[in-house]
Amino acid sequence: SARPCDVDYLQGYFNPNSVTTKRSFTAATGCVFFTGILCLLFSDSGLIKLNDLKAAKAFVDSAEVVIVGFLESEESRGFSEFLEASKQVESVPAAICSVNEVWVDYSISSDTIILFRKADNHQENLVISEAKKLETDGLVNFITINELRYITEYNQVTAVGLFNSDVKTHLVLFANRGSKDYTELKERLGALAPEFTGKLLFVLINGAVKSNFKSLNYFGLKSKDLPRVGIYDGDSDMKWLLPDGDISTERVREFCQSFLKGELKDMKQAGEEPKTEL
Incomplete structure (x- = not known):
């Protein structure tokens, strides 16, 4: 509080009562490179797919703010809304991860959307099962409200x-x-x-x-x-x-x-x- x-x-x-990088990839290969080494495959939806812990850590470290949908599958509740929200907030790279071994490293036990940011070493968790309502606009707000950078312009x-x-x-x-x-x-x-x-x-x-x-x-x-x-x-x-x-x-x-x-x-x-x- x-x-x-x-x-x-x-x-x-602050006005707390007033709540109001494009991802680059090689289309020919369906790969994206972080630090010039790691290649991550894209899922059918076009989102970056993180298939192991090394890929996940590289992605989280790739930008000041990123968001990852730790979702069981593309049929999971919230997936379509997450996909649409990620398209609307192009300044925040987005990915999905369905590998349970990776979830354990981030202390996740059920479908969760997490925003990672470097400015204060923070991760903001949105546990899908705890969300009464899940809509694209709500996810866009979740991302933009928490999108703090090394220097954040106040609005x-x-x-x-x-x-x-x-x-x-x-x-x-x-x-x-x-x-x-x-x-x-x-x-x-x-x-x-x-x-x-x-x-x-x-x-x-x-x-x-x-x-x-x-x-x-x-x-x-x-x-x-x-x-x-x-x-x-x-x-x-x-x-x-x-x-x-x-x-x-x-x-x-x-x-x-x-x-x-x-x-x-x-x-x-x-x-x-x-x-x-x-």
């Missing part, structure tokens, strides 16, 4: 996955889409994020979008102040800004390390108004 924290932050940044859909992650601390890049350094900063921090897997989630907030103004205001920022970098700690409901200046890999790394060492707790919080005597 969610920890209570600042209302503006929840409504502006009403990803907000739910961010809020539900076990990692409650966020390194937030505030930047205006369309600005000259937007893409460069996104790529720079996205490359840094794997160093802090399981410790911080890296989040990108587009400061040019009006619906994100509450998030900026929570940190004491306006769109004209961007780009800036901050840290929000959900466990303590505290937030800090990286001092103004170059947003370099080294500065952001040191900022994250300072938080992990507990050094930021003695620093002035972002957005704090100076107290005045009445």
Whole structure:
């Protein structure tokens, strides 16, 4: 369950009440290669078929986010919906696995759809027998809500996955889409994020979008102040800004390390108004 924290932050940044790589393969051979070595066969449905543990592990490790249908057969409940959902969410590679020996390694005892993501070393399980209703739209939501990446752009859909992650601390890049350094900063921090897997989630907030103004205001920022970098700690409901200046890999790394060492707790919080005597 969610920890209570600042209302503006929840409504502006996470807004939990607003739930809203194309796979490449060689058609001639019906194979796909991971790390240039492993060849995985496609099932009749067109989904990648994982026939052993080595194939499964290679597939799970092949992208930041993947989804696997651990289903007994193509006649299983949920298979057709899984197939259709995987076509609609092309950014997330999908596969099926019907080999029980592989299921054991992932602690699966019955048909289950699992989304694996690297950003917080998390696997989100959807046990088919526990689902009262199983529809394509519901599976699409399941995938997109949980599709957190090394740097996740905040929107009403990803907000739910961010809020539900076990990692409650966020390194937030505030930047205006369309600005000259937007893409460069996104790529720079996205490359840094794997160093802090399981410790911080890296989040990108587009400061040019009006619906994100509450998030900026929570940190004491306006769109004209961007780009800036901050840290929000959900466990303590505290937030800090990286001092103004170059947003370099080294500065952001040191900022994250300072938080992990507990050094930021003695620093002035972002957005704090100076107290005045009445």
